[in-house]
Structures are given as C-alpha cells and as structure tokens.
Amino acid sequence: MTRIEEVSLRAILDSRGNRTVEAEVRTASGGFGRGAAPSGASTGEHEAIELPVDEAIAAAREKAVPRLEGRVFSGDQRAVDAALHAADGSEDFSDIGANSAVAISMAAAKAGADVLGAPLYQHLGGAFRGRNYPIPLGNVVGGGEHAADATHIQEFLAAPVGAPNVREAVFANAAVHRTVGDILDERDIPAAKGDEGAWAPSIDDEEAFEIVAEATDRVTDDVGFEIGFGLDVAAAELYEDGVYRYGDEERTTAEQVSYVAGLVEEYDLVYVEDPLDENDFTAFADLTDRVGSRTLICGDDLFVTNTERIAHGIDVGAANSVLVKPNQIGTLSDAFDAIEMATENGYDPVISHRSGETEDTTIAHLAVATDAPYIKTGAVGGERTAKLNELIRIAEEAQ
Ligand SMILES: C=C(OP(=O)(O)O)C(=O)O
Numbered sequence: 001m002t003r004i005e006e007v008s009l010r011a012i013l014d015s016r017g018n019r020t021v022e023a024e025v026r027t028a029s030g031g032f033g034r035g036a037a038p039s040g041a042s043t044g045e046h047e048a049i050e051l052p053v054d055e056a057i058a059a060a061r062e063k064a065v066p067r068l069e070g071r072v073f074s075g076d077q078r079a080v081d082a083a084l085h086a087a088d089g090s091e092d093f094s095d096i097g098a099n100s101a102v103a104i105s106m107a108a109a110k111a112g113a114d115v116l117g118a119p120l121y122q123h124l125g126g127a128f129r130g131r132n133y134p135i136p137l138g139n140v141v142g143g144g145e146h147a148a149d150a151t152h153i154q155e156f157l158a159a160p161v162g163a164p165n166v167r168e169a170v171f172a173n174a175a176v177h178r179t180v181g182d183i184l185d186e187r188d189i190p191a192a193k194g195d196e197g198a199w200a201p202s203i204d205d206e207e208a209f210e211i212v213a214e215a216t217d218r219v220t221d222d223v224g225f226e227i228g229f230g231l232d233v234a235a236a237e238l239y240e241d242g243v244y245r246y247g248d249e250e251r252t253t254a255e256q257v258s259y260v261a262g263l264v265e266e267y268d269l270v271y272v273e274d275p276l277d278e279n280d281f282t283a284f285a286d287l288t289d290r291v292g293s294r295t296l297i298c299g300d301d302l303f304v305t306n307t308e309r310i311a312h313g314i315d316v317g318a319a320n321s322v323l324v325k326p327n328q329i330g331t332l333s334d335a336f337d338a339i340e341m342a343t344e345n346g347y348d349p350v351i352s353h354r355s356g357e358t359e360d361t362t363i364a365h366l367a368v369a370t371d372a373p374y375i376k377t378g379a380v381g382g383e384r385t386a387k388l389n390e391l392i393r394i395a396e397e398a399q
Pocket residue numbers: 039040041042043044145232234300352353354355356
C-alpha cells in the first residue's frame with residue numbers, strides 16, 4: 001500500500017555549496033523515496049518561485065505535509081502533486097516554495113516506485129512507455145552566469161546525434177570535454193570549470209566556437225559516429241535596454257536573429273537554446289522560421305516548463321523544442337504535462353538539469369519514462385555523472 005505515512009524535509013548541500021531542500025517520503029507498507037531540489041543561476045523570469053531554504057521547509061511542513069500524511073497515495077502521482085498545489089494555493093508555488101514542492105514530488109514518486117518494486121522510469125512511464133533513450137547534450141565550454149570571465153554564450157554543447165546507444169553517447173561527450181581540455185592546453189589557455197563542469201576559459205565566443213568544433217571533429221573521427229554541436233545562448237542574460245550585449249559588442253534583435261542563423265549555418269548547429277530574450281516570442285518565431293527546419297530551437301527561459309507559455313509558443317511558431325526542468329514548474333505532473341504538450345505538437349522535449357544540482361537522478365528516469373529524445377545534464381562532474389551513469393544503468397536494465 002502506497003499511502004503516505006511520513007514526509008520529512010531537511011536542508012542539504014547542492015553542487016555550488018548552497019543549501020537546498022531534500023524530502024523523504026515513507027509509505028504505510030515501508031516504501032521509501034528521497035528527492036532533492038536543484039537550483040538555477042540563469043533563472044527565467046517566469047519560473048515557479050524558489051524560497052529561501054528554511055522558509056520553504058517551514059512552509060511545506062506547515063501546509064503540505066498535513067495534506068499528504070495519512071491521506072494521499074504516493075503511487076498516485078497526480079494526487080500527490082494536486083495536494084502540493086492545494087497546500088500552496090498560489091500560481092507559482094510562492095507559498096511553500098517550488099524547491100519544497102519539487103523535492104516532495106520526486107520523493108513521493110520514488111516511494112511509489114519502491115512499493116511496486118519497479119524502477120522509477122517504469123513507475124512513471126508505465127508498461128507501454130517507449131523504447132528509446134535520450135541523446136545527452138553535454139556542455140564542454142561555458143560562461144554566462146555559470147562562470148566569471150568566460151564566454152558570453154552560456155553553454156557550448158556536444159550532441160552525439162549519431163551514437164549507436166546511450167552509453168557510447170555519454171562516453172563521447174566526456175571525450176569531447178577531455179579533448180577541449182587538450183586543445184586549451186595546446187593553446188596555453190588556462191581554464192577552470194564553471195558550475196556545470198564545463199571548461200570556463202577566459203576566451204571570446206569566437207575562439208570557443210573554433211575549439212569546440214575542433215574537439216567534436218577530433219572525437220567524431222575517433223569514435224566513428226557523428227557528434228554535433230549545440231548552444232545554450234541564455235540570451236535573456238545578455239539582453240539589456242533593448243539590445244544584446246556581448247561585452248563591448250551590441251546586437252539589435254534583428255542582428256541577433258541573423259547572428260544566430262549565421263552560427264547555425266557555419267557550425268551546422270543541431271541545437272540552439274534560448275537564442276533570444278525570454279519575452280520575445282516574435283523574434284523566436286522569426287529565427288524558427290529561418291532555421292527551424294535544420295536545427296532545434298529550444299525555449300528554456302522562454303517557456304519555463306509552463307504549459308500556458310508553451311501553448312502560446314506553439315500558437316505563434318516560436319520554437320520547435322521545449323526545455324523541461326521540473327523545478328521550474330514545481331511538480332513532476334506539471335513537467336509531464338509540458339512534455340506531453342510539446343510532443344503532441346511536434347516540439348522535441350529536452351529534459352534538463354540545473355546549474356546547481358544534487359546527486360538526485362530523477363531527470364534520467366523522467367527522460368526514459370517519457371521517451372524524450374534529449375537530456376541535458378552536463379558531461380562530467382559528480383552531480384552530472386550521477387544522472388549520466390543512471391541512464392547507462394537504465395538502458396542496460398531495460399533491454
Ligand atoms: C541549466 C541551465 O542553467 P540554470 O540552471 O542556471 O538556469 C540553463 O540555462 O539551461
């Protein structure tokens with residue numbers, strides 16, 4: 001029986017060394033699940049609200065826990081998440097905190113799976129889930145809000161689109177990361193790593209393009225399958241007073257659209273996330289019109305995993321892909337709704353980590369459960385490899 005008996009909350013550390021919310025759910029028949037909230041740095045303006053950790057925990061203990069304990073079945077994820085919404089009452093989880101909500105939602109899902117004796121992806125996806133595994137997008141160079149004095153573009157991503165299986169894809173991304181390190185060495189460029197484990201050298205974007213293109217080419221030759229190249233521009237962070245600022249260089253919106261379209265052409269980009277400001281659906285639609293037939297244009301800060309914003313994007317043709325971050329919207333059910341809406345409308349969902357992460361592996365299971373074609377969860381670093389290694393295990397176990 002998956003009736004929830006106890007929900008407990010505590011503060012733990014995330015990968016940036018900040019405190020975050022961890023939840024544990026125990027069921028009447030001894031099922032157990034644990035979930036921990038990730039946290040963004042380049043957060044979208046329209047995301048659900050992350051409260052200070054102590055506030056989120058206190059509010060969830062007062063308002064959400066009594067609605068769950070002894071009352072809701074953790075096997076019924078929709079009921080768990082509906083109880084979280086009812087406990088909160090706001091539109092954006094500003095009352096109990098999206099950090100508490102998502103931690104409880106994920107913990108309850110795992111407790112539900114535990115009682116069934118099924119892996120989480122099986123519990124979430126059901127008997128007739130798809131048989132595909134996501135292509136991992138792994139950032140190998142980065143800057144923006146994730147590293148000081150590095151590139152303006154937030155993420156340069158390896159995209160092993162030709163990999164024969166998920167394991168080879170994961171290994172290929174790590175090889176690209178390693179090769180970027182070698183090239184930086186060859187060029188005598190010192191580099192630390194950013195929040196997500198990508199190299200964060202103090203170079204301009206142009207040189208980063210050169211280096212990542214060379215690294216993906218070298219590794220492609222080595223492994224014998226195609227490794228594409230993608231970006232998360234995180235353009236909302238560059239947008240100020242109506243222009244996109246790349247240090248001293250400025251681009252108008254029209255120039256930004258042309259610049260990104262040119263990059264797609266020049267580097268044969270397979271993926272471009274947030275190329276424009278988070279409120280500019282029109283410019284997104286312009287760019288999608290120009291290059292959407294040859295690359296994915298993905299909305300992260302644009303859509304914030306929110307079905308109202310995704311529906312609007314679909315109406316105006318703003319993109320052809322949706323980034324899905326459960327903590328942007330607060331519960332797994334809401335994230336599922338976003339994935340379903342995307343898929344039904346021909347938009348590719350990309351399940352994603354945050355820059356501040358924990359060892360939690362829920363997103364790997366979510367990607368497999370929903371047959372998502374892509375997952376973005378870094379290339380190296382313990383909190384990133386936790387998800388990547390889980391994907392390898394899932395693919396092996398589910399064969
Ligand atoms: C993962 C990202 O960064 P953050 O978590 O800082 O929003 C992103 O922008 O896609």
